[in-house]
Amino acid sequence: MELLVNSVLLMLLVATAGALVVVRGLLASTMLTSVYGLLSASFFVTMDAVDVAFTEAAVGAGVSPLLLLLTVAAIGRGEPRAAGALPILAIVLVTITGALLIIGTLDMPPFGSADAPAHTHVAPRYLQLSGEEIGIPNVVTSVLASYRAFDTLGEVLVIFTAGVAVLLILATPGQRGSARPRYTPGSHSEPHTILQVVSKILIPFILLFALYVQFHGEYGPGGGFQAGVIFASGIILYGLLYGLPTVCRVVRPAVVETLAAVGVLLYGTTGLLAMLDGRPFLDYSVFAANPVLGQHIGILLVELGVGITVASVITVIYYAFANQFEMAEG
Amino acid sequence: MSAVLAILSGACLLLGSFLLLTGALGFLRFADFYARLHACGVTETLATALIILGLMLLSDSYLPPFKLLLILLFVLFSSPTASHALAKAAWNAGVRPRDNQGKRDLPLPAGER
Amino acid sequence: MDVLSYFNYWVVVVLMMLGFFIVIARANLVKKLIGLNIFQTSVFILYISTGKVAGGAAPILTEGVTLYSNPLPHVLILTAIVVGIATTSVGLALVIRIHAAYGSVNQNDILQQDQQC
Numbered sequence: 161m162e163l164l165v166n167s168v169l170l171m172l173l174v175a176t177a178g179a180l181v182v183v184r185g186l187l188a189s190t191m192l193t194s195v196y197g198l199l200s201a202s203f204f205v206t207m208d209a210v211d212v213a214f215t216e217a218a219v220g221a222g223v224s225p226l227l228l229l230l231t232v233a234a235i236g237r238g239e240p241r242a243a244g245a246l247p248i249l250a251i252v253l254v255t256i257t258g259a260l261l262i263i264g265t266l267d268m269p270p271f272g273s274a275d276a277p278a279h280t281h282v283a284p285r286y287l288q289l290s291g292e293e294i295g296i297p298n299v300v301t302s303v304l305a306s307y308r309a310f311d312t313l314g315e316v317l318v319i320f321t322a323g324v325a326v327l328l329i330l331a332t333p334g335q336r337g338s339a340r341p342r343y344t345p346g347s348h349s350e351p352h353t354i355l356q357v358v359s360k361i362l363i364p365f366i367l368l369f370a371l372y373v374q375f376h377g378e379y380g381p382g383g384g385f386q387a388g389v390i391f392a393s394g395i396i397l398y399g400l401l402y403g404l405p406t407v408c409r410v411v412r413p414a415v416v417e418t419l420a421a422v423g424v425l426l427y428g429t430t431g432l433l434a435m436l437d438g439r440p441f442l443d444y445s446v447f448a449a450n451p452v453l454g455q456h457i458g459i460l461l462v463e464l465g466v467g468i469t470v471a472s473v474i475t476v477i478y479y480a481f482a483n484q485f486e487m488a489e490g
Numbered sequence: 491m492s493a494v495l496a497i498l499s500g501a502c503l504l505l506g507s508f509l510l511l512t513g514a515l516g517f518l519r520f521a522d523f524y525a526r527l528h529a530c531g532v533t534e535t536l537a538t539a540l541i542i543l544g545l546m547l548l549s550d551s552y553l554p555p556f557k558l559l560l561i562l563l564f565v566l567f568s569s570p571t572a573s574h575a576l577a578k579a580a581w582n583a584g585v586r587p588r589d590n591q592g593k594r595d596l597p598l599p600a601g602e603r
Numbered sequence: 604m605d606v607l608s609y610f611n612y613w614v615v616v617v618l619m620m621l622g623f624f625i626v627i628a629r630a631n632l633v634k635k636l637i638g639l640n641i642f643q644t645s646v647f648i649l650y651i652s653t654g655k656v657a658g659g660a661a662p663i664l665t666e667g668v669t670l671y672s673n674p675l676p677h678v679l680i681l682t683a684i685v686v687g688i689a690t691t692s693v694g695l696a697l698v699i700r701i702h703a704a705y706g707s708v709n710q711n712d713i714l715q716q717d718q719q720c
Contacts, residue, residue: 163607166611167610170610170611170614170648171614173614173618173648174614174617174618174621177617177618177621177622177641178621180621180625180637180638180641181621181624181625186631186633186634189633189634189637190637193637193640196640196641196644197644200644200647200648203648203651204647204651207651207652207654207655207672208654208655208659208660208661208662208671208672209651209654209661209672209676209677209680210661210663211677211681212647212651212677212680212681212684215681215684215685216647216684219684219685219687219688220644220684223688224640224688224691227688227691227692227695228633228636228637228695231633231695231698231699232633234699234702235633235698235699235702235708247627247628250624250627250628251624251628253627254620254623254624254627255620257620257623258616258617258619258620261616261619261620262612262613262616265609265612265613265616266609268609268612270608270609271607271608271609271610271611271612271652271655271657272608272655272656272657272658273608273656273657274656274657274659274670276653278653278654278673278675278676279656279673282675283673283674283675286674286675287662287664287671287674290664291664297663297664297665298662298663298664299662299663299664299671299674300662300663300674300677300678300681302674303674303675303678304678304681304682308678311682312682315682315683315685315686318686318689318690319685319686319689322686322689322690322692322693323689325693325696326692326693326696329693329696329697329699329700330696330699330700352575352578354571354574355571355574355575358567358568358571361567362564362567362568365564379663380663381661381663383681385681385682385684385685388685389685470685473689474688474689477689477692480696481692481695481696481699484699
């Protein structure tokens with residue numbers, strides 16, 4: 161039964177990707193990207209990767225198509241071009257590469273086998289000992305925020321850097337090198353009454369849910385990455401319905417930009433505290449005499465840093481793109 | 491007791507799946523944008539509610555049904571709103587209702603454009 | 604050899620090649636980024652498929668469950684997804700800038716304009 165669901169989802173993914181190859185319009189492609197993200201999130205659930213599915217549902221089906229939409233809106237949909245000559249070279253190249261890769265997969269361990277090399281090195285240790293060493297049920301969170309916390313610090317830094325890069329790239333002259341949106345009070349778009357009323361009811365719960373995901377990430381699927389994206393999507397929803405000037409008054413761009421740095425700093429400082437005590441970087445046993453309690457505090461701080469950075473960076477990126485869209489509008 | 495619940499839940503799930511199927515069929519077969527939107531928008535809300543109800547009946551502890559209830563509330567809010575947003579966007583973009591063959595726009599009542 | 608035991612990997616290869624094809628065969632820069640996204644997601648699917656253990660449960664420790672799927676690929680991909688959207692947005696920002704400078708996001712137009720200079 162599980163195999164059937166798995167195969168059907170994979171075939172749907174292939175069909176969506178095929179449609180993306182055929183479809184020419186950018187708007188239709190964006191919508192198909194959203195479908196693709198939702199399908200892959202469902203696939204991750206059948207593969208037991210609930211944390212990953214959570215992230216992919218928020219990012220792949222939500223934020224990523226939204227940014228694509230804003231880009232398409234800013235640059236214009238463009239003239240649909242007639243299909244050119246069949247790219248024979250590309251087809252040959254892709255076929256050969258694909259065939260080689262498929263031959264390569266034949267050497268891989270069969271799907272789902274428990275004695276595959278991937279499952280025999282560190283994974284058993286994580287699964288058997290993390291209950292005692294870290295003391296929280298969600299092994300993904302233990303590995304993310306404790307065993308491989310240094311790796312995660314790198315990822316958070318990449319996200320932060322990407323946010324800074326977007327701000328620098330989209331900066332317009334006269335804004336002192338930042339793509340921060342300018343306040344233009346009085347420029348109200350057409351009101352969407354029903355959407356605005358419903359979103360007013362829902363946004364508080366979306367933000368509350370983000371906090372739940374943030375702080376419940378030790379016990380169930382969730383954590384800083386998912387919570388950050390959900391929190392940002394709440395802000396983005398508000399911005400979409402009430403316009404960029406309004407959301408900029410509620411959540412000031414300068415504050416969000418600062419918070420993006422604060423999250424990374426919180427993460428790094430958590431690691432440095434251990435060094436001040438003469439322990440290795442990111443050794444959480446510095447926080448409490450009981451090592452398990454120390455792990456709890458450390459993971460909470462680190463995940464909070466991740467959540468703040470991810471939420472701020474996504475909001476900053478949305479502001480920069482929405483600003484481009486408003487400038488393109490006039 | 492549990493057998494009755496299992497049967498009830500199965501009935502809910504089947505009915506919900508059937509409604510989703512009719513919605514999908516209508517989405518593929520109907521003539522114009524608004525009819526298609528109607529087909530999926532209306533069936534989707536009830537079908538999701540039925541499927542979530544069916545899942546709630548299956549659970550033996552109290553926390554999963556509560557979470558499912560919250561999801562149901564969210565869907566009841568968001569799904570009709572999404573349909574409304576789609577219809578409004580289509581209307582503003584100049585899409586008008588069409589006749590049964592989907593060939594030409596229907597005449598609109600006086601005062602509408 | 605059981606055909607089904609490699610099905611996931613083959614789908615990954617097909618998705619990867621479809622994404623690759625979009626990147627090299629479509630001239631529109633936004634479309635290229637979408638192709639890169641498909642490519643990226645296929646890698647995610649490969650990792651998550653590798654992490655699956657038949658009959659295993661999601662890696663959240665529960666009483667009475669002994670077999671779990673591998674949590675390590677989940678951690679790697681979970682962070683990779685968010686990093687992916689951040690880097691994609693850098694790409695999209697570059698596309699907006701290119702459009703502002705060249706008035707087009709079509710690779711052929713841009714190359715033509717470059718040659719004329």
